[in-house]
Amino acid sequence: VSALPGRPRLAAHALVRLHVVDGVEVVVIHDARTGDLLRMGPREWALLAGADGTRDFDALVLAAARGGVLRRASELGAVLAALHAAGLLADGIEPPVSPVAPALHEAARPLDALPGFTLTCDEGGACCSLYGSVLFSPLEAARARSLLPEILGAGEREGRAFTPEHGATPDGHLAVALVDGRCAYLAGDGRCGIHAAGGEGAKPRGCRAYPATLVDDGESVRVSVGVECPCVLASVGREGGAPLVDPGARTRGALGADARVVTLPEAIPIADDRLASRAELAAWSRLVMGALPDDGEVVSLLWSLASALDAAGLDHAASLAALAAPRSPAPAALSPWLAALAARARARVAAADTWRGRRDRSRLASHWLAEAAESLLEPAALASALAGASPFGGDERFYLRAQLHGHQLIGDLPLAAALRDRAVRLLLARALPASLPEGDPARPHPLALVEAMMRGHGLAGYARAPRLGG
Amino acid sequence: MVRIVLPDATPRDTLDDAAADLGLALVNIVSKTEAHPAQLIYVTPDRRAQVHLVDEGAGGALCYVVQGDEVEEARWSGALRARFEVAS
Numbered sequence: 001v002s003a004l005p006g007r008p009r010l011a012a013h014a015l016v017r018l019h020v021v022d023g024v025e026v027v028v029i030h031d032a033r034t035g036d037l038l039r040m041g042p043r044e045w046a047l048l049a050g051a052d053g054t055r056d057f058d059a060l061v062l063a064a065a066r067g068g069v070l071r072r073a074s075e076l077g078a079v080l081a082a083l084h085a086a087g088l089l090a091d092g093i094e095p096p097v098s099p100v101a102p103a104l105h106e107a108a109r110p111l112d113a114l115p116g117f118t119l120t121c122d123e124g125g126a127c128c129s130l131y132g133s134v135l136f137s138p139l140e141a142a143r144a145r146s147l148l149p150e151i152l153g154a155g156e157r158e159g160r161a162f163t164p165e166h167g168a169t170p171d172g173h174l175a176v177a178l179v180d181g182r183c184a185y186l187a188g189d190g191r192c193g194i195h196a197a198g199g200e201g202a203k204p205r206g207c208r209a210y211p212a213t214l215v216d217d218g219e220s221v222r223v224s225v226g227v228e229c230p231c232v233l234a235s236v237g238r239e240g241g242a243p244l245v246d247p248g249a250r251t252r253g254a255l256g257a258d259a260r261v262v263t264l265p266e267a268i269p270i271a272d273d274r275l276a277s278r279a280e281l282a283a284w285s286r287l288v289m290g291a292l293p294d295d296g297e298v299v300s301l302l303w304s305l306a307s308a309l310d311a312a313g314l315d316h317a318a319s320l321a322a323l324a325a326p327r328s329p330a331p332a333a334l335s336p337w338l339a340a341l342a343a344r345a346r347a348r349v350a351a352a353d354t355w356r357g358r359r360d361r362s363r364l365a366s367h368w369l370a371e372a373a374e375s376l377l378e379p380a381a382l383a384s385a386l387a388g389a390s391p392f393g394g395d396e397r398f399y400l401r402a403q404l405h406g407h408q409l410i411g412d413l414p415l416a417a418a419l420r421d422r423a424v425r426l427l428l429a430r431a432l433p434a435s436l437p438e439g440d441p442a443r444p445h446p447l448a449l450v451e452a453m454m455r456g457h458g459l460a461g462y463a464r465a466p467r468l469g470g
Numbered sequence: 471m472v473r474i475v476l477p478d479a480t481p482r483d484t485l486d487d488a489a490a491d492l493g494l495a496l497v498n499i500v501s502k503t504e505a506h507p508a509q510l511i512y513v514t515p516d517r518r519a520q521v522h523l524v525d526e527g528a529g530g531a532l533c534y535v536v537q538g539d540e541v542e543e544a545r546w547s548g549a550l551r552a553r554f555e556v557a558s
Binding site for chain 1: 482486498
């Protein structure tokens with residue numbers, strides 16, 4: 001390992017999160033590049049408070065002394081050495097990044113919202129108990145601290161409840177502390193304390209926007225929904241809920257410069273050695289959505305579409321033929337996917353068990369999902385998951401529509417692999433109820449828990465195993 | 471001003487522990503220049519005296535220099551001597 005940086009700071013890929021685990025404060029640093037995790041106590045974290053790339057070691061010692069946390073300079077040296085050995089330090093400051101307003105032609109892009117969907121939130125706080133990062137803007141954090149100053153004592157000092165989203169420099173969004181995996185501002189009854197104290201408008205934008213997803217495909221901004229909360233699936237077919245975006249907003253520009261809109265790349269991997277333009281993808285997704293059968297079996301549809309893409313790319317006739325005659329995947333074809341999923345799920349259990357508290361829902365969920373994934377390795381259980389009509393067919397069909405409409409299949413994987421991955425997720429969700437405790441809120445819609453753990457806790461990484469599609 | 475010479479090669483951790491235990495607050499770190507030696511500068515909890523930990527470098531000594539009024543200098547030099555079991 002090379003010498004310590006002259007003016008150290010936490011690198012941008014270091015994600016520092018405050019946790020209260022069974023009443024004990026823990027600081028967890030996630031390495032966004034490797035998925036590794038490093039833990040330290042609040043005092044060690046306080047020693048690092050000045051490490052923003054502007055101070056050399058002596059100045060860091062002085063900053064720690066000013067903060068009242070210095071005993072030995074060597075302790076600071078040891079913390080820095082551990083971070084450096086883990087590849088989590090950078091040298092000097094990071095240039096500040098200003099929010100970039102969309103270009104004029106992007107601002108005019110029309111919004112294309114998932115038809116027929118409004119969200120009815122049950123205010124149970126399920127989604128506020130599961131994610132590793134709940135982000136606030138500096139203003140939103142100040143508002144929360146002002147409304148509820150007693151929470152973790154953050155009214156007095158921001159750092160008691162917030163850490164920078166990236167690295168250690170607080171010049172962007174902030175991640176709120178989690179108490180046994182729950183947002184620190186979530187009240188005991190599952191309601192948002194900020195909402196209760198200051199109204200819905202006082203909540204962070206990310207919480208108000210959740211679970212909407214916004215993807216600009218060059219023609220329109222597809223507005224869809226992440227199927228990560230049971231409320232989403234419970235809302236399907238209901239009327240009178242909240243629209244996914246302000247009904248007055250017609251264009252991307254109307255969403256505001258701070259709206260998190262993902263822009264699709266010009267070229268999109270479809271299958272091995274096959275690329276397509278985003279215009280071709282947009283047309284294909286419209287075609288497929290229009291041709292989805294009302295009562296289709298979604299695992300078969302996904303797998304058959306993937307095979308069509310492998311053979312013919314985004315050829316419309318091939319995809320329509322696949323939708324017209326979907327075939328259930330063969331167990332042998334599923335086998336490597338399920339093995340990779342089970343291995344990843346076991347690894348997530350091991351990681352969660354090392355530091356998460358017993359009441360932490362993500363830790364509990366990692367156990368349930370690992371058990372369900374393991375069960376699918378049994379031929380009889382897999383056959384059962386594949387056989388007949390799914391008890392969650394309505395959820396699955398909505399999920400497929402939301403994924404297609406929102407371009408949510410586009411990400412780390414080629415589209416064909418993403419389709420197979422989603423089929424595997426559905427099988428996992430079908431197997432999950434047997435592992436869930438009686439009365440658990442995930443029981444009516446287990447797919448939402450699968451999806452939240454896939455994105456929020458790294459389970460989705462299973463599909464990047466080399467033999468699959470990654 | 472009272473000067474207290476410390477044993478040779480007193481480890482930095484020992485010096486840091488002494489400062490922490492005595493409640494001395496570190497307020498500055500001064501690098502060695504041609505004009506002055508390297509030093510750590512502390513203030514006492516009531517800020518009525520300053521303690522400089524001076525590393526005089528090659529040929530010189532590692533020493534504390536206590537500055538304050540007569541009472542404070544006597545008090546803090548006594549505390550430091552007792553801590554390091556040195557006579558002068």
